[in-house]
Amino acid sequence: MTKTLRTAIGGILASAAISCMAVLPATAQTTIEVHNTMSAGGSEDAALQRFSEFLEERAPGRFDIVPYLGGQLGSEVDVLELLNLGQTQMSLTGGLFMNQYAPELDAVSVPFVFPDWNAVEHFMMNTDSGKAIQAKAREQGNIVYLGPQMRAFRHMTSNREINTPEDLKGLTMRLPQIPIWLDVWGELGVQPVVIPAPDIYFAMRTGQVEAHENSLASPYTRQMWEVQKYIITTAHLSFPWHWVASARWWDGLSAEDQALITEAVEAARSHGFTVEAEADDFYRAELIKNGMTFIDVDQAPFRETARPAVDRILSEMADGVTTDIEAAIAATR
Template sequence: MVRKATLAVAASVGIGVLPVAADTIEIHNTMSTGGSEEAALQKFQELIEEKLGDDFEVNIYLNSQLGSEAEVLELLNIGQTQMALTGGAFMGQYAPEYNAVSVPFVLPSWGAVEHYIMETESGKKMQEIAREKGNLVYLGPQKRAFRHMTANKPINTPDDLEGLPMRMPQIPLWIDVWEELGIQAVVIPSSDIYLAMRTGQVEAHENSLASPYTRQMWEVQDYIIETSHLSFPWHWVASAPWWDGLTDEQRTAISEAAEEARQHGTQVENEKDEFYREALIEKGMEFIQVDQAPFREKAAPAIERAMADMADTVQADIEASIEAASE
């Protein structure tokens, strides 16, 4: 937090911020310790020490130590920090016309998500715009487990959602899609989810399996409905002003380390997701597998609204990504 305070003081008195030492790579993430995010960053740290130990020291900052996601994006933009494992806010901020990754019920598997970002014209355009507008060098996505529903009653079809009070984050796109499905959206902070369920303010929520596990939701919810409606990945990015000052050898080594680290983080995320599943079953929660097609069909008007302003290449690239992932 010292660095954050220094930035605030510098801004308030109108002076420049002292640059970070050239041999330091600061890398940031908003999550706390113990997750796949930390595992990936530690792997990156080990790999850089092996590849470029004489050139760089990697300092890991978790739990928003350097600021919020938006604040760190600004630090990257102006070259005052070097790297981040960041969420998807920059895609909506810089390239919303290509941001199909953030639309629920569109990309049904991690393979499709990864292919869309890394292999399609739309994904590559999104990366280009992020560099042009945000000074971000894109190095690759890292999996966050797919999101599902929890509920205090069985959900088998979209009809079972009608009028269901469901906790939603303050993301208008997501709210629109779920309200199209029939739920009554209730926006409350994540810290209040358990209490809201215990008091009956809400009867359902959506998130990855880490949420019901860490919040001990088996005490207030009975069912997990495997909607698999969204994977909202992490993204490895670097500051372009810093990146452009590196040698070709350094850029290659850092790119290779980030690639191996993101794959390691994805593997750890898969392992943790399976652990949560088994633990929740042991705690008595019942998993319900649903056919996603009727949910996607009912949500279609909201999905079409979300896609209406997107670039012409997006729909074809979504279809190509789904096909590539199924091969």
């Protein structure tokens, strides 16, 4: 090859390299799929939107957020497996992963344990038990825990006026197939009846059950004023959402991107809290407008009556869980 030819070829290659550099962005865009099983319009959707907006505000064009609502890519179980394999990036998921990876630490799923949201959040983020849940989720499921998001506390509805735990005796009550919930409510004197969620309204209309428990979204969206009279504010459980990420994906991010995404999750959690609280107030007003009567009971006697079952459940959990529950409650009073 002549010197002239080598020089010409070198110039062509250099020009091509410069052209390629010209069409590539300075920093490649990162795609983040975020999953949730709820449909659009709720506090979950609002939180995902705030997450996307925050990242766009702080790093315009850096991230491409792709939300998948309504379980578009499968159930919680399916998405947890995708996260485990690194085939998707993030999820605003329910508490299934705690029962799957750390059931001996999952006090958050036990009714009548935590009196308010602050205690739930403190337990998950600041206690040894909460940190152990996070560690087990990473070790066993390749899940990086980024924080809980408030879901409104659950209450009960009934066709019977309920003012004290004694009024629950013999009440037929719909419950999901969750053994610890069946145990706790059985301790309170109800007759649990396991019925799938889509059949709740029909079961009440036909008299199969007299009561059920859920957040206020349930009686509102199901127009339960047609088949129920009372809402009793037992506030027995907040079953939060949790922001999680695939460790296989997360560990490949730069420290700067990890920090920015963590900040975005904090902004999303805060916004989701506000929207959920506003929605809960709205549901209460609308349920009253449609004829349902709220009975704001003294919750302490209900918690005390449920205590034997709660203590049995907690006694089977890991050492330190009860101490961490007490610490979380004390720290947030």
